[in-house]
Each structure stands twice: as C-alpha cells, then as structure tokens.
Amino acid sequence: MTTETTPSLIDNPALFVQWLRDVAPYVHAFRDKTFVIAFGGELIEQGRLEDLVFDVSLLKAMGMRIVLIHGARPQIEKQLSLRGIPSDFINGVRITNVETLEAVKEACGALRLSIEAVFSQGLPNTPMSGSSINVVSGNFLTAKPVGVLNGVDYLHAGVVRKVNRDAIHNQLAQGQVVLLSPLGFSPTGEVFNLSTPEVAAAVASQLHADKLILLSHENLIDEDNNAIAEIDVEQARAMAEQMPLGQFLRLCLTASWVAVQSGVPRAHIVPVDTDGALLLELFQHDGVGTMITKNLLETLREAAFDDLGGILQLITPLEQDGTLVARGREKLESELPFFSVVEHDNMILGCAALYPFPEEKMAEMACFSIDPEMKGMGLGERILAHMEKRARKQGVTQLFVLTTRASHWFLKHGFVAGNVDDLPSDKKRMYNWQRKSQIFIKKIG
Structure with missing residues (x-):
C-alpha cells in the first residue's frame, strides 16, 4: 500500500517556482507602500509575538514601510490585579484614574521593550537571520481626554488629536519600523490611555497609509458561520452598529470603516489565530481575513x-x-x-x-x-x-x-x-x- 502526500514547495521545485512567480506581482505592488499593522495584547499572551515579528520583518525586507501598534488589555488587567485595583469599563472605554494610568504605563512600557527585543534577534537558522531592523518609538501621538460623556468622567482615557505625520514619515524613509503604544500625550505633558484600533485608524488616516491591518482574535463570519471575505464601508458600519460582536472586533470594524472613509484604500481584519495570517492575507488572492474597501473590488x-x-x-x-x-x-x-x-x-x-x-x-x-x-x-x-x-x-x-x-x-x-x-x-x-x-x-x- 502506498501513502500519497501533498507535495510541498521544498520537495517540488516546479511548485516552488510557480509559487514565487505568483507572489511576485504582490511584492512589486507593495514595495514602498505604508502599512499600519495593529494587534491586541492577546497575541503576546498566546506566545505569537515572535511569529508576528518574523512576518513583519519579511515585509520590511521586501521594501514595505511598517508602522506597528500594539495593544495591552490583558497585560493591563494583570497589572491592575497585582495592585488590587478594579477594572472599570463603560461603553468599551476603560475609566482611567491616576492609579489605573500607572498600570497602563507599566504594561505598555514592558510590552514595548519585549517587542523591540524580538526585533533585535539575528540568530542563524531563524527568520531573523541576517536582518538589521531598527525599531523607533516616541511621542508621535498628541491626545486629548475623552472628557465627560452622559455624566461619566473618563478621566485619563483619551482620543487621538494629532499624529506627527512628518516625524513618522522621516523614520520610515530611513528604513525604521515605527512602533507605537496606545498612549498619547497632551501639549501640557499629560498622558492618556488610548484604544488600539482607534489609534490605528487615526495613524493610517493621517499618514495616508496604503493599508490598515488589524489582527483580531475574533473572526468576522456570516450567519452560516463562513468567513466574510470582503465588505464595503457601509456594510462595515452597519455590522459594527448592529451585529452581536465582541468588543475588540467591533472596534476593529469601526476603525476600518473610519480609515477607509478617510482615504485609506483598504483595511483588513485578519484572524490572529491562523499561523502566518498576515502573509496569507497579503500574498494570496483570497486571503484569510475580511477586507474593507470604499467600494467592492470585484x-x-x-x-x-x-x-x-x-x-x-x-x-x-x-x-x-x-x-x-x-x-x-x-x-x-x-x-x-x-x-x-x-x-x-x-x-x-x-x-x-x-x-x-x-x-x-x-x-x-x-x-x-x-x-x-x-x-x-x-x-x-x-x-x-x-x-x-x-x-x-x-x-x-x-x-x-x-x-x-x-x-x-x-x-x-x-x-x-x-x-x-x-x-x-x-x-x-x-x-x-x-x-x-x-x-x-x-x-x-
């Protein structure tokens, strides 16, 4: 009895050559394009940070300009638990008092260092072998307080007021990966806790990015439990407002239609649980996530x-x-x-x-x-x-x-x-x- 197996790219040179040829048009199309990529802290909790950094580094090596934005919700929860501080959300926004803000800064600072450390790897026999990628962080976001809404003071929770577009473009032009945390600063030196998807939408919009990519631990599926491959901005807006979705996915949908409505050609919500999802979404015709466009592409x-x-x-x-x-x-x-x-x-x-x-x-x-x-x-x-x-x-x-x-x-x-x-x-x-x-x-x- 013989056992048939699907030929791999390594075992089949012709298949490898054909795959490389199929990918080449995307590589040409994406060179020198700006991608804003955002992900939640859940990805780091699941031990997927190295894989993501490897894939981002590959995009960087192909000539793409990368802005990376991390979330920190589970890490913030841990910090609050250690300090005995209750976690308080209203309408999906964390009420951020002084003590909570310290926990937010502690979590974001630790995550930023962890991400920079992974980018610094250059070990032989790993995807980072031979890489030389510099990561730059900084006070690129000016923020303002959410304020008092319906009688609720959100304290140090904020929204993006301005993105230092020129500074980020200068770093990207020098070949750096720009890493942003969900923190913003006021002209008077105050620090504000921001929503990662909202930061991603603001950054992509103000940079005039070519793509906004949001890695989500929740998938967008239809009533038959099938993945939704493509929607337009009006469909995305309706889904965000009407469908029973998890809070992060709802924020991702909202960020997507806001960014596309503001001029970003395409936004993608990509399932973070799929290995290599970022590459599959970009280099396969059908991708693995949901693409949001101004008008449907077909x-x-x-x-x-x-x-x-x-x-x-x-x-x-x-x-x-x-x-x-x-x-x-x-x-x-x-x-x-x-x-x-x-x-x-x-x-x-x-x-x-x-x-x-x-x-x-x-x-x-x-x-x-x-x-x-x-x-x-x-x-x-x-x-x-x-x-x-x-x-x-x-x-x-x-x-x-x-x-x-x-x-x-x-x-x-x-x-x-x-x-x-x-x-x-x-x-x-x-x-x-x-x-x-x-x-x-x-x-x-």
Whole structure:
C-alpha cells in the first residue's frame, strides 16, 4: 500500500517556482507602500509575538514601510490585579484614574521593550537571520481626554488629536519600523490611555497609509458561520452598529470603516489565530481575513483594451489543451467589444464573449474562461448571469454555447442539449465537424 502526500514547495521545485512567480506581482505592488499593522495584547499572551515579528520583518525586507501598534488589555488587567485595583469599563472605554494610568504605563512600557527585543534577534537558522531592523518609538501621538460623556468622567482615557505625520514619515524613509503604544500625550505633558484600533485608524488616516491591518482574535463570519471575505464601508458600519460582536472586533470594524472613509484604500481584519495570517492575507488572492474597501473590488463589466493581456493569460492555456478554439492576438483585439470580464483588485479572473445573431434573436456565449484558482466559488454563475443580461438588452431570446468539456456545468445551469440544425444559419455554416463540439441552448427571453 502506498501513502500519497501533498507535495510541498521544498520537495517540488516546479511548485516552488510557480509559487514565487505568483507572489511576485504582490511584492512589486507593495514595495514602498505604508502599512499600519495593529494587534491586541492577546497575541503576546498566546506566545505569537515572535511569529508576528518574523512576518513583519519579511515585509520590511521586501521594501514595505511598517508602522506597528500594539495593544495591552490583558497585560493591563494583570497589572491592575497585582495592585488590587478594579477594572472599570463603560461603553468599551476603560475609566482611567491616576492609579489605573500607572498600570497602563507599566504594561505598555514592558510590552514595548519585549517587542523591540524580538526585533533585535539575528540568530542563524531563524527568520531573523541576517536582518538589521531598527525599531523607533516616541511621542508621535498628541491626545486629548475623552472628557465627560452622559455624566461619566473618563478621566485619563483619551482620543487621538494629532499624529506627527512628518516625524513618522522621516523614520520610515530611513528604513525604521515605527512602533507605537496606545498612549498619547497632551501639549501640557499629560498622558492618556488610548484604544488600539482607534489609534490605528487615526495613524493610517493621517499618514495616508496604503493599508490598515488589524489582527483580531475574533473572526468576522456570516450567519452560516463562513468567513466574510470582503465588505464595503457601509456594510462595515452597519455590522459594527448592529451585529452581536465582541468588543475588540467591533472596534476593529469601526476603525476600518473610519480609515477607509478617510482615504485609506483598504483595511483588513485578519484572524490572529491562523499561523502566518498576515502573509496569507497579503500574498494570496483570497486571503484569510475580511477586507474593507470604499467600494467592492470585484467588477463585472464589458472589456476594454487594457484587459487584452489579462484575457490572453486566461485563455492561452485552454487554447493549448484544446478546450477553446485558438484565437490570434489580432483577432482577439478586434473582437474585444464582444467580451466581458470579471476584474478583482486589477486582475482579470474570468471572461466570456457574446456573439449576436440578430435575425434569429440568438447569441453565442463563447470563450467562457475562469481562473483555475477561482473555480467552485460562484464566479461562473456571475459571468453567466451578466452575459444573459447583456444578451437580453440586445433582444436575444436564446443563448447557446459550443463546448467539448463542460456539458454538465451548462446542463446544471438551465441549458438543454441541441444539435447543429438548432443553430443560426451563419453559425451552422461555420460549425467545425472535426471538433464535434456539443451544443447547448438556453431560453432567456
């Protein structure tokens, strides 16, 4: 009996090369971009700090500019317990009196030193081998008190008033990682206890960061317990206000939509319990967390000239293995007006062409292609629905396809088997008897 195992990148050089090629576009796109990454103190309690620092160091080595913001809630709770001070929250905000503030400063100071120490590692045979990363902390945040709300004085709890943007940009330009604690300072020297997600949103917004990434110990899931991959700012706002969520996840959602609404292109809420979640979110197309954008990134639209390269990349392998009829680049370019594409994050993931036969009120859907990595995720169904809608606008009542390998898919989606005599007269004359494609027809009128 033999045991089959999934080939690893190490054991399969071809797989490794393909993986490296797949990652390369992201590396190019992210170089010199500013990422604000925030995480709660729970990550440190779970012993995941080294892994996070290793992954952040890898991003830094690829040319990304990193601002790191840590939380400290469990560490603050420990300090309060040691001092016999009760922990008091109202509306998710810690009431921070003088004694509590001392515990907050003690916890944040210790955490900052621990994080800096891990970044200072350079041991052989570790991900930090050969690294030389400087971490800079400082009084980059000006804060003001929350004040008195609904009769409650929050004392030394604060909110960000201003981020010293120029100072942080100068440090990033010099190749430093900027490390921020959830503490802010007033012009008169007062210290305020801040919310980590709120700090992250303010910093990302005022730095005009390219991404805000919030590592959360809670995941955003739908009613069927499936991870939610992408939402827009209005959905994020509604979820934060209406869904029964843990306090930290609610703060992360709020921080995300605030940052995106303020001009940050994308925010990500990433599950901290997944090993390497930060890298998986950034370098895999679907990621592992929830991405928040101003508008959803996936668009289904008619093709433009700039889509030619993406369409060729999709269909060339299918032409080579005989699934699709071969088209030259010139022919494809001339037929672009017939094509529709699915674009996600500037990548073409699917396409199809619609060739009308007005006299018979019929149209052919051809060159129907989907990125192999996206199969089984409903993309084909969305393309089909789009093409049916496009066909109806042209007065088409019957849609037909010619296929050699996808008969079951079309039967499943409402097509019925036909024959050559059912085709429009012009298409009948062009039918390739050597290829012997199966014919399927669907009434859409």
